[in-house]
Amino acid sequence: MISARDMTPAELAALLHFHAEAGVEWLVEDEPVDRIAEFAEQRAAREVRAPAAIAMAQATTVQTSPGRTRPEAPPPPRPASPSALPAIPDEHAITEARFAAESARSLAELKTAVEAFGGCNLKTSARSTIFAAGDPSSRIMVIGPMPSADDDREGIAFSGRAGLLLDRMLGAIGLKREAILITTVIPWRPPGDRAPSVPEAAICRPFIERQVELAEPKAVLLFGNFTARFFFGETGTIHALRGQWRDIACGNHAVPAIATLHPQELLTAPASKALAWRDLQAFAAHLAKG
Numbered sequence: 001m002i003s004a005r006d007m008t009p010a011e012l013a014a015l016l017h018f019h020a021e022a023g024v025e026w027l028v029e030d031e032p033v034d035r036i037a038e039f040a041e042q043r044a045a046r047e048v049r050a051p052a053a054i055a056m057a058q059a060t061t062v063q064t065s066p067g068r069t070r071p072e073a074p075p076p077p078r079p080a081s082p083s084a085l086p087a088i089p090d091e092h093a094i095t096e097a098r099f100a101a102e103s104a105r106s107l108a109e110l111k112t113a114v115e116a117f118g119g120c121n122l123k124t125s126a127r128s129t130i131f132a133a134g135d136p137s138s139r140i141m142v143i144g145p146m147p148s149a150d151d152d153r154e155g156i157a158f159s160g161r162a163g164l165l166l167d168r169m170l171g172a173i174g175l176k177r178e179a180i181l182i183t184t185v186i187p188w189r190p191p192g193d194r195a196p197s198v199p200e201a202a203i204c205r206p207f208i209e210r211q212v213e214l215a216e217p218k219a220v221l222l223f224g225n226f227t228a229r230f231f232f233g234e235t236g237t238i239h240a241l242r243g244q245w246r247d248i249a250c251g252n253h254a255v256p257a258i259a260t261l262h263p264q265e266l267l268t269a270p271a272s273k274a275l276a277w278r279d280l281q282a283f284a285a286h287l288a289k290g
Helices: 009-021 035-059 090-104 108-116 149-154 160-172 200-214 224-232 264-269 271-289
Strands: 062-065 069-071 139-142 181-184 219-223 244-250 253-260
Touching: 035 219, 090 108, 090 149, 108 149, 108 200, 139 224, 149 160, 160 264, 160 271, 181 200, 200 253, 200 264, 219 271, 224 244, 224 253, 253 271, 264 271
Parallel strands: 139 181, 139 219, 219 253
Antiparallel strands: 062 069, 244 253
16 A cells, blocks of 8 residues: 555645545544444443542542532643644634625735635635636626536636536527626535535625625526525525526625526436526526616
8 A cells, every 4th residue: 555655745635635526524544443342442441440430539529518528620621632623714704704805896806815815614625716707897697606526626617517518508598608707606615515514605605795796797697506595595495496586685786686507407407407498598588688
């Protein structure tokens, strides 16, 4: 078996990226460990020590008042292991994200702020930071949920097979990827493509809302279950939330938005393409009104 000590920095970095994309957050020892036998030994040792510990506690009690005793104070807790994973950022990280987003006066400044932000633990396992790309002057915006493995690898939203299908969907209503603005709610791919946690989504909210506010789109097309719930503030499925125009408020900017199924969902359930086509037609009709 190849040891990490025998690998070059480039090979080690590639291996770590592979583990991150697979959703691995903990590494195991170089040699196998029989945890069942280890647990049995620890339990047996505790059973042997228990009578002695009880006797010692009784012998070391101190008198506090007539007829009442109090055991000596327990030893202080051990400090946390330095190898433990950091906790998910809290309200302080959300405040920092909001300040960084509000301080940006352009999409370029906001992109720099997002790339420099270190308060979200998703960034530690992601290869790329996904930010709005395309032409903001079109005032047409497409927003997906979180980056996929293809997005993280390529550094742009809607890559791979789902991206090719998105290009065809946009082309069907006369739009091109490079002529509109495309982004994702979450800038960093979660390990193993899991859903972002509530704190992670809260930390990322100021950044995506500021993107919408600075771009000032006249209409937004939302893709996927997570994206629709995020902006509409509801818990229904995409089938319940799709096809309905709603205003979403981002800072001082309110914009009409409609949700539809994500291209990846259509790849796994082609029968739903008819529903997505209706939503795309509704989006195109809204754009035609100016």
